[in-house]
Amino acid sequence: MNISEAGERAGLPAKTIRYYEEIGLIRPGRGPNGYRRFSEGDVHRLAFLGRARALGFGIEECRALLALYSDEDRASADVKRIAEEHLEAIEAKIALLAGMRDTLRELTRACAGDARPDCPILRDLGAD
Amino acid sequence: MNISEAGERAGLPAKTIRYYEEIGLIRPGRGPNGYRRFSEGDVHRLAFLGRARALGFGIEECRALLALYSDEDRASADVKRIAEEHLEAIEAKIALLAGMRDTLRELTRACAGDARPDCPILRDLGAD
DNA sequence: CTTGACCTTCCCGTCACGGGAACCCTTATG
DNA sequence: CATAAGGGTTCCCGTGACGGGAAGGTCAAG
Incomplete structure (x- = not known):
């Protein structure tokens, strides 16, 4: 095809x-x-x-996984190690993003969001 | 300096x-x-x-925020909108990553991780 | 005078493709 | 038979936000 x-x-x-x-x-x-x-x-x-x-x-992880997939004599430990390392990387990313999310939630909650210039978000970003 | x-x-x-x-x-x-x-x-x-x-x-969001920061006549609503949109984008990323994390946790949990070739992770990836 | 620590610009590499140009192949239709 | 549509092909540029490193100018100290 x-x-x-x-x-x-x-x-x-x-x-x-x-x-x-x-x-x-x-x-x-x-x-x-x-x-x-x-x-x-x-x-x-x-x-x-x-x-x-x-x-x-x-x-590159896909390449390694595909090689293991084609290898009848693979050890599942090799697959598991790749998956676990990737899982840890994802959990780290989530933790990073969750920190941002928490801060942003707090800042947007505190911001009036009206026509006035006063803004806790900018105050936080510009804090010395 | x-x-x-x-x-x-x-x-x-x-x-x-x-x-x-x-x-x-x-x-x-x-x-x-x-x-x-x-x-x-x-x-x-x-x-x-x-x-x-x-x-x-x-x-580009930083550029916009910086412009608002320098603008004495800004409306906090403009700042808040940028922050809220960004917050939503972050929450979407977290949701995507959390889905991956859940799947990966389940797959790694089910994988023996020994010298044998049998592996639920590869079975899942190769599922027709 | 030389050494070493700064500074400058410029160019390539990242990661996993997407967009689009320029061109070739196949099939259907007038 | 000519043509138009709808495949396919390669090639090159752009993405986001820088990092690495080369080649070369500048400055303070010994």
């Missing part, structure tokens, strides 16, 4: 698929006209990548 | 300050030797920017 059908079935835009080929995540065949030809296996790998990306794994 | 002292006092690296000048967030003077000269006001604006960035505001 061509790239747009593969994209529909894997849930990825064609641009993304071309990019994944460029960086070596997939290797679709080529027809005599130069068009990429995707096998069922290619679509399966693409869908795998789409789900891994949806969980926030970076490209 | 020169850029490194301004950076120390505002808590920003010199590279960042040069970037802020390049995109027009600040306009420090110049000495006869071509060095940037920072006033107390410059340092104050830089510190303002540093705090706004620490709350996750984007550069």
Whole structure:
């Protein structure tokens, strides 16, 4: 099948698929006209990548996960380690954002939000 | 004062300050030797920017906030609107990350993490 | 006079694509 | 048969907010 059908079935835009080929995540065949030809296996790998990306794994983590996926002799410990490190990174991001959220909630709560210039938000940002 | 002292006092690296000048967030003077000269006001604006960035505001939001900060006739409603929109964006990011976190927690919990190849994480990613 | 610590500009790399140009291939239709 | 639509291809630029590093000018101290 061509790239747009593969994209529909894997849930990825064609641009993304071309990019994944460029960086070596997939290797679709080529027809005599130069068009990429995707096998069922290619679509399966693409869908795998789409789900891994949806969980926030970076490209290099996806590459490692895909290699483990194809390796019958893998140790699940290797997979788990990657997932746990990623989980920790996500939890750190959440903690950072939650701090911002709490401050912003407090500041917006305290701000009248009317026509007057007095504003606790700007006071906080401009605090010496 | 020169850029490194301004950076120390505002808590920003010199590279960042040069970037802020390049995109027009600040306009420090110049000495006869071509060095940037920072006033107390410059340092104050830089510190303002540093705090706004620490709350996750984007550069253009910082530009708008800085303009409102310098405007004696501002309406606090304008500031509040920017902050509330940003707050919503942050809450959306947190929700997205929390979803990933929950899935990853469940998957890593279910994974034995030993030498065997059987792995719920890869099963999930490869699910048809 | 030289050393070393500053400062300057300029350019490349980040991360994972998206937009768009310029051009080729295939299929359907008048 | 000519053409138009709707695929596909490569290539290049832009994103956000800087960081790293090169090449070179400036300044204070020993």
